[in-house]
Amino acid sequence: MASDLSRFLSDLEGLLGKKGLLTDSAARRVYSQDSSHLVLGQPVAVALPQTAEQISNIITLCNRANVPIVCRGSGTGLSGGAVPSEGALVLGLSRMTQAEGTVNQKSDLQLNFDPILPSPTDPTMNVEAGVLNEEITHLASSQGLHFAPDPSSQAAATLGGNIAENAGGPHCLRFGVTLQHLRNLNWIDHQGNKQITGRGLPVERGLDLTSLLCGSEGTLGVVTSAQVKLTPNPEFTITLLVFFPDLNDATESVVALLGAGLQPVAVEMVDQTMLLAVEEAFQFGFRTDVEGAMIAEFTGREFEVKNDVAKAVHLFEGKGANEIRQAEDEKDRLELWKCRKKAFGAVGRLAPRYVTMDVVVPLGCLPDLVRQIQVIKKRHGVQVATAFHAGDGNLHPGVHYDDRKPDQTEAAHRAADEIIQTALEMDGSCTGEHGVGIEKTHAISWQLSVPAAHLNLKIKKCFDPNARFNPGKMLPSKDAKFPNRKPVPREVVFRWKSLSVTAPANTLLAEIQDEALSHGLCLAVGAHAKARDNTLGFGSAGTVGDLLKHLVPGPSVLARGHARDYLLELWAQNSQNVVFHTGAPVFKNVAGYGLSQALCGSGNNFAEPLAATFQLKPVAESVLIMEFQFNATSDNWSQSLQNLVQELPRDDVASPSIILDLTLGQVFLIVAGRQHVLGLPALAARTKKILPEFNLMDEQILKYPQLRDFLVSSGLPSWTRSSNQWTLWSHPGNKTASFLPPTNSPRLIWQAIPAGWWTCETPSQPGPQSGDWFADSFFSDGDFTSPPPPAPGVSQPLLARLKNAFDSLNQQDFATNEGTKEDTL
């Protein structure tokens, strides 16, 4: 054995050099822990590779020597995901700091877009796993862009770690968690083979391996680099600091704020104990005589932000806020965020140790959970300091203890478990962004129903049959006692306070939109009106089941994402009619693999969707619609439209679309706005300047609810409502992107989010076309087509194993470990 080990180590040293392999006692000690303070044992060594080839070879060597692999970024995780078991190899990715295809310097990272040429797709960047989160933003900053996921550890955390945990952060309230900013992953499988997850398109149908790998805590493979989506920096920002004498008032006001349709980018909160620690650490000047303090940030165009802030201030005052401050300047604002982001580090001043939880509940339950935590705190006689991503319903109560006092330690863990159970009783999740790691393996079996737990275990086996990657993490024990399954919903249930809707698969999407619209909300995937003539253009979208199977409802306006972005939980059944449920009706959830997202868009090849819960978003106040005539035979129109695309706001509220009919020389522009009096007329004026040779035929600003009538009435060309052939042209987003897709179709619709061109013709050969444009036929003769074949580079044997995993899920497998607790829905 000893000689096997020494051979293994010498092979590794041969591969990585002396600096790339650490075997000394100091390294083994330091890498045995991460930010969680949990310890399993000491690693046999620490490998610090610099290339994907080296990682591939390391995996081969580990297979030969039967050594487990634990990936690590900067070790800032809070659930022990990067803690090695005794004798494992730590695979530290901190030296993987290049962009794919370039060498030497981070400053040479390849930007996948040309800032000068207007691009029909989103800006993206290829980044290796060891690049720090903040550094991505730094690299993109010269282009006025940033990487939106911003966990509090972002100064130190690596992209690889963010992907492993599907990290969130304050601003994911508006921009979404890490998964929503990933286009494609390069990863290495259990045999050391390089794999990719797809084409990196904004809309990519098929089983989404990115959703499975993201948040998998290093248990499925090693992600070496990713193509990430970049987000435009806001034009204007106001950050409020609001103090509430009563914590309950503070949490109630968060629910009211989001329920009022205001769209803050972040709503953070801390309780009094946390406030005291932060004030001691940073002397920011926080008042500490209050039970809660809130940071609420609004971004966008100046007048809109000011308008929103005025409404928010009025609301907070009505809810009992006793002081509201506004960050004076950018420096003040950054300082405020620094205080928030370093809050947990500051807790070291209060107590030597703490259990940090990461529970998440439906937004409407937030005040109740916070009240319950106060009760639990008193019952166990423990000190709790809480920081919340309040807008997401995600709380981080930290229960303090002194680990030198066994009774305190025990009380702290008992209180922590009770907080988790309370959140689960509210249909929440035990972890929203920190991950299960080793800290919550007991709690995940309180949450996952038995078929979902078994599916998770089967998926692990498909990716990693020899349990090489991060064994003992994240997954429940097969023999645990699991709660009963949530019954499949039979009717539509809106939870207005929690901003979500649950609906059976056969519900017409248009019905959901109609009802939601009456509350100023929508499912932000487009399709806002009831079908009138059973066609597949604007105003008709099929059912929730279609949306789950195919991601987008067809050509749409004012979409802010696709179904995966808003899907919270899913009920589905496999080919043996075994029903399973995944996810939870909460905005963030990393308990188990991202099965709901992975299945969404895969047709019914793996499972048949039965029902789902989606997040609802506030609708914009108004919509600008402009119609122009132009000479389609001249050469200039395309350039002018490119200039327009460059100028159009790309934020999630505006979500612009362009409808183009080259036969008639007709263009429609549709853009949403927050405040019609100021913003949209200004945009209309700018548009007219950008398109001087285009003749304006019509210009109107509609209130959002009027839009559905416009869509189904004669407002738009008939082909937008009546075509039975629709093809979506997507581009992975790189410098080669031409403005128009390679099609002769005279009828095109451009939508900004998810980016792509629709044509109402089916290409003769679906699939990759010239350049990198990919044509996916969504509808042919009025029917949804099956998802296209997977991209080259996606492992076919893996997909086959995954298919088998779903198909083989069998009732008999888990008949014995289903709980007896009564179901609630």
Next chain:
Amino acid sequence: MTSSSEWQSSLPELLRRCVGCGLCLPHCATWAVTGNEVHSPRGRLMLLGDLLDDPSSATRAAYADAFDGCLGCRACESACPGGVPFELLEHGQNLTAGMGVQPSRWVSTLIRHLDSLLVLNFLRRVGKVSRQILKAIWGQHWRRRLNGAGWKLGTLVRLLGSLPAGPSSDQELVEQLDQLSGAKSKGEFVLPQLQPIQQDCVFFEGCANEGLLPETSRRFRELLKAMGCTVHTLASQQCCGAIADHNNQPGKASRQKRINLKVLTEESCSDFPVVTEAAGCSAHLGQYNQDMQNRTQNAVVFLHELMNTESGNKLFSNLRPIPLKVVYHDPCHAQHGQGIYEQPRQLLKKIPGLKLVDPYESQICCGSAGVWSLTHGELSQELGSRKSKNLLHTGASLVVTANPGCQGQISDALNLSSRPIPVISLTDLLWYAFLQKKGLPEGSP
């Protein structure tokens, strides 16, 4: 400072302030270039915890490299939300002193004598001649061409390249800045005697400043005098002791401290602020005792305070324009050790036409770190290269700093880069900005 036994007993509690959040990592220069967490503040604190539990020589030897690698830049202390004091890492260094990899004999000999003005004067002269010879043989880019030379020659070349060197005459300085900014002041401009400020100060020379950048040191005194300050110099001044302290020569360090304290507390100057240019010296002098902590002022802070007086403000409002994009490099001992950040920026912003930019990773050490650059040559050069890239990325045409070590290190790194822009001290730039056209009535700003 608390007594030794009090300090010892407070160690475990102080150590427990570290919650392991890892926010110190991106601030630590050695972690940034190695990606190895053993060479990170959090890693070192974990090891210190073990050392406190088990101070056996085997453990100390095993962990020595981790502490030996620490540059002492204190960036981690600035970053730490838990308030873990840097002294913990120093304690780890003391526990493991002499147990790690030792530098070669000639490097240790050199290091031990770096606080000798005689040696530094000699180094400056030899350095100047050697650089001229190398330039004659290998041309303008001799440093780049000789980079990567064999080990011993390589170390020598690096030492020559990173030895702080400023313009050796006022004329040279004026020519250099004239050329950069497109001005024509050579021979026509002089430092006016404005003298509206009445302020006494003691000037503490600092070994590296006086030995390697004597002209800059002189210009600083001239500048103070021109403003009206009375500058007292000390006849029997010693090194502040920072170098001996770094070299684990506590006896020598305390001897130097004793002598310095004696002269600094002499009746004739005991009330005046003690001003010194090098950030390392002002940090170390401030640690002598409470009185010295109150009296010691880094030159940048002193100038900044003068600027904020009524008459000083008038002086600084009439500087000559220098239309340059300038990037300021913060010396670690100023930025982290003494919290000096805004002062140099506010001084620079007083110069009309000057556009001040901040580099990325301004919190990270340039890799000079006193004698560390000699004992950890390879890492030091990597850090220099990283720093120079970040400085060049700003698009600035001039780097300004306020510490001789940083000046030499960055200058060397820039000479190895594709665009070697000059590095000068803040003093020199301000001196140039104060110049006035000959013939203007004296004292008129």
